[in-house]
Amino acid sequence: MNLKFKAVSNFPDPKSFFGPILITSRINELLTFYIKSKVQHLKISSPPTQLGVYFKNLRPPLINQTFPMEITVSNKSTGEALEIEIELEFPKELKVMRGTTKKQLYSIRPNEEIRWEIQVKPLEPGEFDINTTVKYNDSDNNIIGPKSKAYPIKIKL
Numbered sequence: 001m002n003l004k005f006k007a008v009s010n011f012p013d014p015k016s017f018f019g020p021i022l023i024t025s026r027i028n029e030l031l032t033f034y035i036k037s038k039v040q041h042l043k044i045s046s047p048p049t050q051l052g053v054y055f056k057n058l059r060p061p062l063i064n065q066t067f068p069m070e071i072t073v074s075n076k077s078t079g080e081a082l083e084i085e086i087e088l089e090f091p092k093e094l095k096v097m098r099g100t101t102k103k104q105l106y107s108i109r110p111n112e113e114i115r116w117e118i119q120v121k122p123l124e125p126g127e128f129d130i131n132t133t134v135k136y137n138d139s140d141n142n143i144i145g146p147k148s149k150a151y152p153i154k155i156k157l
Contacts, residue, residue, distance in 0.1 A: 016042040046139030049079035053132045066121045075108040082107045082137040089131040093124045122155040
């Protein structure tokens with residue numbers, strides 16, 4: 001006989017354990033069976049956290065014309081992200097006219113998004129990369145990152 005069950009911890013503790021479990025089976029009041037499990041020590045960890053950074057041009061980027069760009073940081077996981085540090089590095093061909101390229105956030109809950117807007121002025125046509133570096137702590141206070149990624153952007157005449 002196999003018994004399958006799922007347990008969820010509300011208050012993770014490094015000394016968590018499960019058991020012993022005692023199962024009693026009786027047949028026709030004549031036979032009684034007992035099964036006792038061992039104590040199982042558990043390692044409880046929080047679900048993994050995954051942050052994403054996304055860029056959206058709110059107007060088409062044209063050379064020598066300032067345009068608004070929206071930056072979104074989203075947590076599409078089931079774990080919380082804490083002490084988030086985001087740094088954006090723009091190439092010399094893209095000048096940030098207004099807004100911040102460094103952002104510090106206390107936390108982002110699961111399925112939450114944070115947005116902010118900057119004003120960017122392209123100085124030359126072409127395709128350029130915006131480098132993004134993200135560092136944060138997961139729910140177990142493990143440091144994740146810094147992780148870097150380049151996002152391409154096309155500038156037209």
